[in-house]
Structure formats: structure tokens, C-alpha cells
Amino acid sequence: MRILLIAGLWLDGSAWDEVVPALESHGHRPVPLTLPGQGDGASGATLEDQLAAVLAAVDAEADRPLVVGHSAACTLAWLAADRRPEKVAGVALVGGFPSADGEQYAAFFDRKDGVMAFPGWGPFEGPDIADLDEETLRRVAQGAIPVPEGVAEGVVRLSDQRRFEVPVTLVCPEFSPAEARQVVDAGDVAELAAARHVDYVDIDSGHWPMFSKPADLARLLAATAADAG
Numbered sequence: 001m002r003i004l005l006i007a008g009l010w011l012d013g014s015a016w017d018e019v020v021p022a023l024e025s026h027g028h029r030p031v032p033l034t035l036p037g038q039g040d041g042a043s044g045a046t047l048e049d050q051l052a053a054v055l056a057a058v059d060a061e062a063d064r065p066l067v068v069g070h071s072a073a074c075t076l077a078w079l080a081a082d083r084r085p086e087k088v089a090g091v092a093l094v095g096g097f098p099s100a101d102g103e104q105y106a107a108f109f110d111r112k113d114g115v116m117a118f119p120g121w122g123p124f125e126g127p128d129i130a131d132l133d134e135e136t137l138r139r140v141a142q143g144a145i146p147v148p149e150g151v152a153e154g155v156v157r158l159s160d161q162r163r164f165e166v167p168v169t170l171v172c173p174e175f176s177p178a179e180a181r182q183v184v185d186a187g188d189v190a191e192l193a194a195a196r197h198v199d200y201v202d203i204d205s206g207h208w209p210m211f212s213k214p215a216d217l218a219r220l221l222a223a224t225a226a227d228a229g
Contacts, residue, residue: 001089001225002061004080005032006054007210008071008096009106009152010118010144012039015070019210022218028225031065033057035076037148044114047105047154054080064089066225071207072106075099075156078163078191085162090228092221094171095207097189101158111149118144127174128207136211158191167197169224171217173205199224 003023007015013032023030035053037045054076058065066089069077077091078098099105109119121129121137129137170192172180177200184192192198201220205213 001028001229002063002065003028003030003221003225004054004057004065004067005030006035006067006069006073006076007032008069008073009108009116009147010038011070011140012145014039014143015210018214019218019221022215023222026218026222028222031057035151037151038145043148044150045148046150047156050076050151051079051083055083058084058087061087064228066090066092066221066228068092068094068221069096070094070210071096072108075105079156079158081166082158082160082163085160085166088166090167090169090224092169092171092224094209094217095173097170097183098191099156100190101156103156105152105154105156106147107149107152111152114149115146116149116152117146124207131206131212132208140208140211163191164195165197166195167199167228168192168195169199169201169220169227171201171203171209171220173203173209174207177202199227 005016013034016032020030034040036042036049064087067077067080074093074096075098081088081091109116180200203209209217
């Protein structure tokens with residue numbers, strides 16, 4: 001199956017470099033996406049520009065792909081299910097939850113000069129980065145790409161109720177499946193509470209398993225793709 005890979009904030013398609021060959025070894029065809037304003041050299045990109053790039057990748061497939069979103073990009077993956085419910089075989093959400101209609105996409109940190117720069121590792125101290133070594137922390141921070149404010153401040157728009165029929169797998173890194181279920185059952189993630197098919201799978205990692213546990217992440221995504229297929 002074709003698997004579209006969307007990394008989170010400050011990352012481009014190279015974030016999946018170690019996951020791609022592992023997915024290929026499982027017989028799948030991964031496609032890491034580099035989004036407008038996050039690695040393509042463009043400036044002034046908006047959330048709609050990034051969504052358009054994801055939808056173009058979905059539309060380019062003859063068969064229905066699995067769409068994988070990491071962290072904030074879980075919302076982009078879910079938006080793809082909303083815009084193309086008949087063309088998406090399933091959605092895998094890694095370490096994040098989809099925003100609801102009307103919410104901002106990812107305005108989590110200060111914006112300056114039109115971008116939301118990587119804030120350093122301070123805000124992520126603890127379980128998020130506990131399994132990343134110093135070299136990985138240095139490399140990721142040095143390569144971090146400022147996110148255009150038009151992306152971070154973009155307003156999420158969801159409208160097609162058929163999105164709730166698209167199968168969802170929530171990959172739980174720094175939190176457990178039980179903790180994720182508790183958040184959803186409490187009504188804090190309305191989109192997943194309304195989804196018809198949600199599976200919760202655990203991965204023993206921090207927030208960035210594509211760097212710390214690429215083989216394990218690939219195995220889980222391969223199994224998700226096999227089920228969706």
C-alpha cells in the first residue's frame with residue numbers, strides 16, 4: 001500500500017529517512033511529504049497550501065493510501081480524510097490528536113517576523129525527548145525549519161461527516177493507549193470521539209519515534225496499512 005508520511009512542526013520529509021526503508025521492507029510504498037513553507041524554500045505558506053499539497057498526493061494515487069500524520073500534522077492527516085473520505089484508506093495519527101473545526105492549527109509558540117521558530121528543547125523536557133540522544137537533539141534542532149505563521153495560525157475547517165467512517169489508528173508514544181482513551185472519552189478530542197473506528201496502539205518511545213524507534217514505528221504503520229488494505 002502507498003503510505004503518505006506527514007511530519008510535524010519544523011520538519012520536512014527527511015524526518016522519515018529511517019522509516020522509509022523499513023516500510024519498504026514490509027512491502028509498502030512510503031511517500032514522505034515536504035510541505036509548502038516547511039522545506040521547499042517557499043515563504044508565506046498557509047495551512048490551506050499545506051493541505052493542498054497533501055490532497056494532491058492523495059489524488060495522485062490510483063489506490064487509496066494510508067495517510068500518516070505526526071504531532072500537529074495529525075490534523076493535516078484528518079483534514080485529508082475530511083476532504084477525500086472516499087479516497088483515504090485510513091489515517092494513522094502519531095503522537096497527536098486532530099483539532100476540531102474552528103480551532104487554530106498549531107499556534108503553540110510565539111511568532112516573530114512571520115514565522116514560528118523552533119523554541120529549543122526546553123518546552124519538551126521529560127518523556128517527549130527522554131529517548132533522544134544528544135547527537136539527535138543537536139541534529140534535529142539545527143535542521144528545524146521555522147513554520148510560517150499562516151500555517152501555525154490557520155483555522156481548521158471540517159465539514160464532511162463521512163470522515164468519521166475513515167478508520168483511525170492512534171499511535172501512542174509518550175502517552176499510553178489508556179491515557180489516550182481517557183482523553184477521548186472525556187470529550188477533549190471531539191473528532192476522535194465521533195469517529196466510528198479508532199484503534200489505539202502503543203510504542204515505547206518519546207514524541208519523535210521516527211528518530212528514536214524507526215523500525216518499531218514502521219512495523220506499526222505496516223500493520224495499520226495491512227488492516228486498512
